[in-house]
Amino acid sequence: MEDKMKEQLVGELAELPQQVSELQRPETKLMWAKGQIDQHAAFLDLILESIPNPFYVINVSDYTIKLANSAAQFGQLSRDATCYALTHKSDRPCCSAEHPCPLEEIKKTKLPMTVEHLHYDKDGNARNVEVHAFPIFDKHGDVSQIIESVLDITASKTAEEALKWELAVNSALSDTYKPLVSPGASIEDMSKTILDRAKILTGSKHGYVSSIDPITGDNVGHTLTEMLKGQCNVSDTNKRIAFTRGKNGLYTGLCGHCLNTREAFFTNLPETHKEKKGVPKGHLPIQRLLCVPVMLGNELVGQIALANKEEDYIERELEAVSRLAQFFALAIQRKRAEEELQKAHDELEERVEERTTELSRANTLLTQEITERKKTGEALKQSENELRRLSSKLLTAHEEESKRIGQELHDGLAQTLSAVKIWVENAIIQLGQKDSVEATKSLESVVPLARGAVEEVRRISKNLRPSSLDDLGVLATISWSCQEFCTLYAGIEIEEQIEIEEDQVPESLKIVIYRVLQEALNNIAKHSGASLVRISLKATGGMIEMIIGDNGEGFEMGYILSDQRSDRGLGIASMKERTELSGGFFLIESRKGVGTTVRASWPLA
Incomplete structure (x- = not known):
């Protein structure tokens, strides 16, 4: 309804120039026409001012604003004011795809249109507006002007x-x-x-x-x-x-x-x-x-x-x-x-796994402990038997050694000393008879006997503990023992390989090394039937190692070490015990027809 009224008013305004022209002929009608025009203009202004939104009439040819209400004016409009200068603060018409110019669109379509634009108010603030545009046609049916009614939609657009x-x-x-x-x-x-x-x-x-x-x-x-x-x-x-x-x-x-x-x-x-x-x-x-x-x-x-x-x-x-x-x-x-x-879950799983592992380990350890206790019991029983056997052997060996030493003293040293006693007594009698020549001869016969007694004592002493061990050291004593062995057993050759210095051998080990060697040579002489013995003593890999090997007949280890043998001696056991009690390791290897090797080793200090 409002749009039709606007269109009617614009139409009346457009007809006013023609009415004025007609009224100019008769002078009498001029004043009447002017009054009519003023009346219509005042009426039109009243209607335009009653519209609260900006309202324009714009020439299509040059974009100039021909008519506008006060809501659209920012002060007094100049006669050549354009729509784009007033509303867009621009020096050229708007022509963007986002904001198409309604004047140009209506010129093409000759149809009313509505478009959203961005206008600026009198204070220069940008406002979102909705432009409703309508065409005005001339007598030829072309668009000569357009009407624009502008609605401020900033608030709704902002919302x-x-x-x-x-x-x-x-x-x-x-x-x-x-x-x-x-x-x-x-x-x-x-x-x-x-x-x-x-x-x-x-x-x-x-x-x-x-x-x-x-x-x-x-x-x-x-x-x-x-x-x-x-x-x-x-x-x-x-x-x-x-x-x-x-x-x-x-x-x-x-x-x-x-x-x-x-x-x-x-x-x-x-x-x-x-x-x-x-x-x-x-x-x-x-x-x-x-x-x-x-x-x-x-x-x-x-x-x-x-x-x-x-x-x-x-x-x-x-x-x-x-x-x-x-x-x-x-x-x-x-x-x-x-x-x-996840951490708590992992920790719980870990604790369960650890506990399971602990229980499993405890069960395994318990089983192992039971097994070990059984083995320990058996080993203890075996050790007790071995201890009894060794004790018996030691007592026998001690008695035999005492008997041997007593026999040697009786057969050797005692006989010599008895002869010395007889010769000395004869010398004393002869001196009592003032037969100094015979007395001298008797005393001269005592000297060889006394010298032999001294040698006999030295031999017995060397068998008990060779003095060279303390005087010359273990290396010289080994060489002396080998020479004595070869002298005593001419059919057995000994090859020595000494690759260690005397000061590398601790004092506490010297007697041990000597006794192990002595026992090994004794066993070779008695049982092996060997013709060659190789003896090695060297320092290697942080250890002192002694190896005594022969090319003899050898023996079956199981049989020799068996508890069932009644003639089982102290040789191997004493070597093993001496070695291990001194902190070393003992090993004996032998096969029938191949020979025997004794290995004894001790950590270097």
Whole structure:
């Protein structure tokens, strides 16, 4: 109805010039016509002023405004004022695809149209408007003018934009929900989702999402390489960055400022910010920056940083990213809870496994202990039997040795001393008879006997413990023993290989080495039937090693060491016992027809 009234009024105004022309002929009608025109103009002005929205009549040919109400005028209009200068603050008509010019469109279509434009009010503020445009035709049917009625829709547009923004934010938050609740999602997965949504919301080209290492306090970037996308020339070493704190406990740079203050901020002129520290060599320049700390209660747990939006960052983008940060904080909290739960589960499994292992080990040890006790009991019984046998043998050996020494003293030394006694007594009688010549002869006969007695005592003493062992050392004593052996047993040859110095042999081992060698040679002489004996004494690998080998008949080890043998002697047992009691290791190897090897070794001090 309002549009029809406007169109009717415009039509009447368009007819006024013709009516005036007709009224000019008769002078009498001129005044009447002028009154009619003034009356219609006043009526038209009244109607136009009653319209609260801007209202224009615009010439199609030059865009000049021919008629406008006070709602459309910013003061007095000049005669050549154009629509684009008045509403768009421009020096040329609008012609963008986003905001098509209604005048040009109506010229083409000759149909009314409605379009949204961005106009400026008298204070220079941009306003969203809805332009309703109608054509006015001349007598030829061409569009000569258009009527524009403008409705300010800024409030509704702002509300619509706010609603769209809220929907976009909620959609971004909804997209983060799935990785947030997904048991298999990692912090890296959540970080990538958060970064993607934050970049889309703000129009940022770059950014990263990080979390704070609870142990070191480092700010670890999970999506830093996603930010770079191959456009940044930062070295590979710097792409996996943990932003560390300084000695004062603070982070550096603009992003560090956000972490230190626990406050979100943005700057559209980062080079002027007081915390600006520059970027690494090869890094993209930061033109605009938005940073939000990720807080879990009062605890700093991460950060979202965005950079290089084409336009300036605004407050609502900071608020939206802060909401995303709350979701990321929940993701970190969930991940921590999962890790703690997994840790507790692993610890429980480990404790169960350890306890199971302990029980199994205890059971094994118990079984082994039972077995060992049985073996120990058997070994103890065997040792007792061996001890009884050895004790018996030792007593027998002691008696035999005493008997041998007594026999040697009786047969040798005692006989010699008896002869000495007789000769001395004869000498004394002869001296009593003053027969000094015969007495001298008797005493001269005593000298060889006394010398033989001395040699006999020395021989017995050497058999008990050779004096050369104390006077010359073990190496010389070994050589002397070998010579004596070869003299006594001419059919057996001995090859010696001594590769050790006298001072390398501890004093406590010298008698042991000698007795083992003495017993081995004694066994070779009695039982082996060997023609060659090889004796080696050397220091090797931190050990003193003596090897005595022969090419004799050998024997079966099982038979010789058997408890069933009634004639089992002390030879091997005494060598083994002497060696092991002195801290050494004893081994005897023999096979029938191959020979026998005795090995005795001791650790070098």
